[in-house]
Amino acid sequence: MAGVTHDSSVVQLGFVEEAVEWRLRSSQFPSKVGGKPSWLSLGELPGPEELSCELCGQPCVFLLQVYAPVPEKADCFHRTVFVFCCRNAACYSFNDRRSFKVFRSQLPRRNDFYSYDPPPDEPLDDVEGERLGNPYGVELCRVCGCLGPKICSRCHVAHYCSKDHQVMDWKAGHKKSCVEGGSKETGVSTFLFPENELVVEPEEMQSVTDPEPESSTEPAAQLAVDNITVPGFASNCLDEKELEAMAKSESEEDKVFQNFKQQIAIEPEQVLRYSRGGSPLWVSAKNVPQQESIPHCICGAERIFEFQVMPQLLNHLNVDTLDTSIDWGTLAVYTCAESCDTGNEYLPEFLWKQDYSH
DSSP states (O other): OOOOOOOTTSOEEEEEEOOOGGGGSGGGOOOEESSSOOOSOOSBOOOTTTTBOTTTOOBOEEEEEEEOOOTTOGGGSEEEEEEEEOSOGGGOOTTOOTTEEEEEEEEOSSOSSSOSSOOOSSOOGGGTTTTTSOGGGOOBOTTTSSBOOEEOTTTSOOEESSHHHHHHHIIIIIHHHGGGTSOSOOOOTTTSOOOEEEEEEEOOOOOTTSOOOOGGGSOTTTOOOOOOOOTTTTOTTOOHHHHHHHHHHHHHHHHHHHHHHHHHHTSTTOOEEEOTTSOOOOSOSSSOOOGGGSOOOTTSOOEEEEEEEOGGGGGGTTOOOSSOOOOOSEEEEEEETTOOOOTTBOEEOEEEEEOOOO
16 A cells, blocks of 8 residues: 655655565555556546547557556545556557556545554455446446446347457457356456555665666666667768757757666666656656646646656566567656645546657
8 A cells, every 4th residue: 555755856766576465455455567447546547448549449448557546635545556557569659659548536534435553464255346347336347447338139248348358358258157157257467567565765865976787787778779879960961050059959968868777776676656746767768748738637737747667567468479579768757736636537638758769
């Protein structure tokens, strides 16, 4: 249940750790990566259209959630930000954020779904079906764990978010279990990312007098960029001003990327950096959003930076292929500065995708 703190002067780092299944249930208010989402509000979940990739139209898969209450706001006693992404690697074009979705949910301490008291630090039998069954009457897709308005016409038990997931589940085993009543979960692990807990701890800053970290500590997440080439740089037709401008651009790009590598080398396994109201650690000097690039919340308030997803997370998702694969440099998530009251609804937030410069 431990959530992040909201001191913008302190960066909190997220790490992937294995956890027993019951600790990742909604009632434990987890931060986690992969598996099915552990929804906070169990009232008005985002629908299939809201969770579809804007590029291919396919259902997005759950990527991660961060439990981040805002102590000074009574309606944010519980608060979680959810990130979803497309499973289709072809949708991950350069600096294109349209294959991602972000939603925020928050609840007061006294709400319709959870006890006023803190959750027990042990599994309870009466909530065993929470993630497997039908919590609070919410029908969930048995493939992805999102809202499942469609139902199998034969067994009238299995629910799905889309025809695509119904077909996927049919091939995975529902064809057999359907005639037996359809209650048996087939599970489609090939669609979901591996499930793990996301634990956070404060970043320990390295002293400027400390020796530079060895290059072997660099994470294997496409961080080895030795040469940043500039097209046409070798051309003899460039005048002195153009050459100077290119050299300056190349120098700034190298400076930003080297700072990124040096910063994360202190804790190379970090998969998330949390600093609500702070600033992201960019991988490139290019495609950095200006304030006007970040749309306001639907309530009218500005959105502020809350956390970023690091490229190291890709190592835990089993997405590497010989062809095109899911990839990013960093994902910066911006949320409503006022964390406006959502009731039981999930409100969309904003994500900025930055890739390594070509």
